Amino acid sequence: MRLRIRVYDMAKSSIEAGQLETSSLMVTRQRSLINRTLHVGRRWPVLPIVVLAVVIVAAIFAPLLTPHDPTIGNLRDRFTPPMWQEGGTSRYPLGTDENGRDILTRVIHGGRITLIVATTVLLSGLILGTTLGLTAGYIGGQVDELIMRIVDFTLAFPFILVAVAVVVVFGASVPLIIILLVIFGWGGFARQARAMTLSLKTADYVAISRIAGASTPRILFRHILPGIMNTMMVLASLAVGGVILAEATLSFLGVGVPRPNPAWGLMVSSGRDYIRDAWWLVVMPGVAIFAVVFSINFLGDWLRDRFDPRLRQL
Amino acid sequence: MLKYVLRRLAYSLILVVLASVFIFALTRARGDPRYMYLEDAYITQERWDAWGREMGLDKPIVVQYLIWASKAARGNFGESQVNRRDAWGLVGERLPATLQLSGVAYVLVVLVSVPLGVMAAVKRGTVVDLIGRTFALLGQATPTFWLGLMMILLFAVYLGWFPTSGRGGLASYVLPGITLASGSIAASLRLIRTSMLEVLDSEYIKFARAKGVSSNLVIWKHALRNSLLVPLTYFGLLFAAFMTGTVVVETIFAWPGVGRLAIEAVFNNDFPVVSAVVIFFVLVYAVTSLMVDLLYAVADPRIRYG
């Protein structure tokens, strides 16, 4: 059964590749996806979706949801433990930090910063990297060399060191962190996209469509791009976590999102000295980072499995 | 092929030159390096000028760069402004510690991620897969520094199995090694699993299986070899990534390596050391990526080199 479908696919791609409309292929895939999910609804990754939905909704409506100010606390209430611990109070469900600020409020507001940084960086990086990688791999020659030299340049630099050096010169701020993460992040996508394009451009269906007179952008975005999207998705899902963690790491080194912003990485970082006396300072934002990155990665896996035409039968 | 290698070498050279310009400009953007000597509230003009002459700051910036670059090309990055030791020598002095740590982490990554990744792919949907994937997801979702701090707390303070920090006997490698490797184990496990799944699904593997080749042989000989192609880039560059990724781990575990030397030099604006370390890191990257590209060329005949 499996083998038969496979053979059909292969035949289809080699015979009709020249005329094949990828969009129609995508439609069939999506349709089958819906059918599948109706069938196996229980296999939806409910938990990750719920976690992400909660974080996103909470981030958007943060000011409405939180009774406290994320940056102004009451010093007298510092190190209040979470409500379920002795000494805790329902005023501060997750306790307070070293400045008497409500940790729940800060975690919710922190989601905003994290999401803004992660989405901006990832979208820019993915678009920039994939486009340039495709172009480099397909066109080759001078263009390829130029792009790959730039990629080498960005990848060769020890990111954290250069980021620290740049931030020390220009001062820490959210836009600067985003720019740095994009500049030093797109190269990985570009490299992978190029490598796969190099392999794919010799594929029969690409060759056929080229002979059939398809324009370069058409070949790139209609034929090659879908072929590499799966791996790019995997890379992207790997990268979301990476971006969030990179931001946290820069904060750890004192050059990330500036205080008193409630960025999660920053919260872990500034709470780390109190780890023995007040564990919740480090654990709460740490769990937030963990939950979000975990959910995104899980969702990424799931999406990849569902959208990958070759892997879906397994 | 030779032509390709030569051109690839030239690129590496261009990369290093570009990097040197960049790092020179960046460090000078911090301002006059003499400011870093000043601790006291007061300095005489004579002393200020004397420092300037000694450091060649009275010359135009381009000349300063050329003088610096020509010396640097011979491995002379000048003396650290902090402790007046040869900057390149300091890198060399700190290198073994970093190499050892990266080596431990690299071995850990390979030993853990390859078998787990393959098993997860082969036993797809089973408990093994679940464990492997959960492991990967956990590893990737945990901030390195958080993991490091937690492990110190758990294994050094509570359990007392390993020293909290510092570089000593074998036991001291365990916690920093795991911390450095954790993120990469997860990433490479995922890559291997994905790549392995693709290969397992390919026609020739199915054919081999259909032909009756034993399952183990198929998996570990034919499938694994092919599925390592994609993660190869990753494994190659992992070396460079470890070298620079040690900054955080070395800071937490008080590990006397290049990463910490670098971060301290950046914060101190110790130009000779900053430039020596960054150029060193760039060289490491250039060499490893060159090797990866060449291996790639050998490994995948589909790639054309015009």
Add this chain to the structure above:
Amino acid sequence: MFRMKRTTRGLMVGVLLFAFAIACGGEETTTPTAVGGEGTATPPATAATATPTAVDAEATADPPQSSGMANIAGRTEAQIFRVFLSGQGHADALLTRYGAYEPLLRAQDPPRPEWSDLGEGEFSYSPEWNYNFTEGIAHSWEIAPDQSKITFQIREGVPFHNDWGHVTAEDVAFSFNDAISAESVFTRADRLGEWIDRVEAVDEFTVDMHISSLNATWDIRLSNVGDTTVPIVSKRAFDTLGSEEFNVTDTGTGPFTVRTWRTGDEIIMDRFADYYREDGRAQVAAIRYVTMPEQNVQLAALETGEVDIATGASTGLDFQLVSGAAERSGGKVIEFGHPGRHEITFGGNYWAETDPDTGDPLPRRPGFTPDSDHPWIGDPWGDGNSMESARLVRWAMSMAIDRELLNEIMFESLGTPAYTNIGSLPGDEAWKDEWLIPYDPDMARQHLAEAGYPDGFSFRFYAGTSPLAEPIGQMWSAIGLDITIDSTGYEALRPSRVEKSMNSIYTCGPPGEERRTLDEAKGGLLIPRLGVTCSVELPDDIWPLYFANNDELLGPEHREERVQNNIKLQDFLSNWMLGAPVVYSPASLYIVNEGVEWYPHQADFAFFNSPETIVLHR
């Protein structure tokens, strides 16, 4: 298929290479690093955690001393041997206070104070200052009647480490002249050069220090408790070895001699058996300084017993944290040094017109930017409104700070709220009630509105590692200011402070001296000069007060005039609120583990010192 094999092989080769790297690395550690003198072997790195038995054996040969190696954790370490080259950090102080070097003068060990139990397992130890400096390399001295020179008598038979002979007048002269020479980047070269012209050997054990002026505290400055200490090193070693080798060689006379020194990692020192102060010889056989940048890791290592003394607590550490850590390790908190005044400086108010050194008119400083982005900068040369509105802004920000609360919560009431820049406290002889800064957020908001900023304004607060950054920041947020805290360290800010391009609100070292005696020259960091200042320059009718106190009105007979000058200075500073004093925090805190004794001296800046007094009971 065949080709694919190479991929696998490549990977395996990579793994092997790394395994090899590890193996090689093991050998690599025996490469000599900065090792003191010839003939000292560098032990392998593994010795770092183990107690070296060889050292113990050496110690038992000398019965009165206890054995063992004391482990001391710090965030940074001494980096350099030759003072001439020490331009970074407080390397000079580290050298002497780490025990390898000795300065010309040495304070007698003070009577060991009782530990005072502060409750909850917390102890305090506050040794007295001791100004009896007769124990050092110079045992006596005489100041010429015209105050043109000081003649020191050098103690005979003070041996250098590593067989570099005994200290002679030549060595003393060399040590000083090298440190203050024009090319020297020694941190305190200019502070010393201000009053020392040169040092000259008269005979084998007599030196003349030719001076241009004599400060009341000159002896402290040359001693092991001062902050411009010059260690005495061997001239013969310098002549023999040359600068480069000399810089990595221990040629000191202190109670410890350097065994190994791996920069950024550890310094191991052995007890110097021939140390000249027989009753001051080290109690432990060896001492190991280990660099641990992370405070919480230091505290963890303290808890596991890997570390005997944690010095990381000396800067920016939370008091609650220190007491918790001490309690868990069963150790004690040692508190010594001057209480430090936390102070906010409103940078950019460069109001001086004349250069005090040349008398020339000063150019406008690049950081003088009295615009709406910098509402705290007043323009004395512009329209009349700017000065007053900027003053109101500064007062508003100062009044928004609840000093009592900060002291109570952040310093567990062990500190003192600060209201003046000269160190005068309520009730002191030179106290004026109008100097008191009330905590009044409503008035602060009103001031902001009057100044034209009813909705506040945005600014970056450069707070470095100050533990008060966020507490103060949120007090400012509470009066409607939009604040971003910049934690970039002192090193990063230094260029803009030297260039006078600094125009931010930040935590600067106190403009006055740290010591609280009211008759000393105050406000040195607010004087227009080439160097690191607090980005505020006092106008021409105020800054000469500093020079009068520093250069002219010396001696006890002028004490009252000096106090009066400081009062004038404080009147000016209080009115214009150029720097907002916040709170005196208790002195530096070091945590000493259970079973460890240590009796440090009081010293400027509360550096680690007197390692020879450490005793280990275990």
